[in-house]
Ligand code: C2E
Ligand code: MG
Ligand code: MG
């Protein structure tokens with residue numbers, strides 16, 4: 001009897017614990033939602049850039065722009081946490097537009113300095129469904145004088161899963177502007193090979209989880225190439241992974257090993273360290289006797 005009672009009590013406690021946890025989660029969401037509304041105006045957002053490198057070197061050919069939020073009290077909040085909140089409370093349009101403009105601004109500066117580089121931004125599935133999205137992209141390109149082929153828009157496969165035909169229509173429209181489309185996180189969820197065949201995309205980003213699959217990687221990379229796509233292996237953290245990826249014939253990679261996401265000025269420093277040295281200005285030309 002006593003044992004039963006204590007078990008019941010424990011059960012009850014567990015329910016209470018659960019409710020407390022749920023309550024806390026709800027409160028956190030409400031706080032995030034509320035704080036996120038003012039984040040742009042309070043200047044709490046910034047972008048980091050993670051290099052996409054030519055393999056097997058670590059020479060950056062492009063960069064993915066990743067959104068960062070530093071709140072004075074909440075500290076730094078991860079995009080995995082606040083992006084879904086923004087999507088649910090209708091804030092994502094504003095955020096993604098801000099990101100698009102910031103990214104184009106940076107890109108335009110780098111191109112102006114003569115760097116051969118592209119920048120990608122992540123696009124929320126909700127964005128693509130908006131009729132005026134294409135106009136928004138064109139406007140950003142115009143405002144910052146960025147050639148469209150220097151901008152890449154990353155869409156995830158779960159965006160595609162809902163309505164493939166609609167997605168194809170949307171992507172065609174965006175692609176007509178000349179920007180390139182990357183399918184992000186391929187292999188992480190519900191991707192089907194049919195999508196690779198049907199979607200008007202230019203780049204295939206193979207998800208970290210698939211990059212670890214030593215027997216599948218060569219097949220997926222080859223498939224991507226067969227479809228005329230550039231293939232990027234994501235989430236390369238260790239040398240042995242890099243070696244394996246290179247063996248598959250994959251030409252582009254991204255991950256902590258080649259470079260973590262960093263501030264624009266740090267990425268720029270990396271670009272500068274690769275810039276060709278102009279003869280005469282820096283090094284006296286050697287006389288040939
Ligand atoms: P994603 O687009 O797949 O971005 C790659 C994520 O993987 C980034 O996390 C990056 O820091 C992380 N990563 C890169 N290399 C490695 C590695 O070697 N190992 C591991 N473990 N992780 C690596 P982050 O920045 O936290 O972004 C998470 C997700 O949030 C992104 O996934 C993207 O879906 C979303 N996100 C980020 N910025 C934006 C944005 O501006 N707009 C939208 N709509 N979504 C964004
Ligand atoms: Mg991405
Ligand atoms: Mg990704």
Ligand code: MG
Pocket residue numbers: 185
């Ligand atoms: Mg991801």
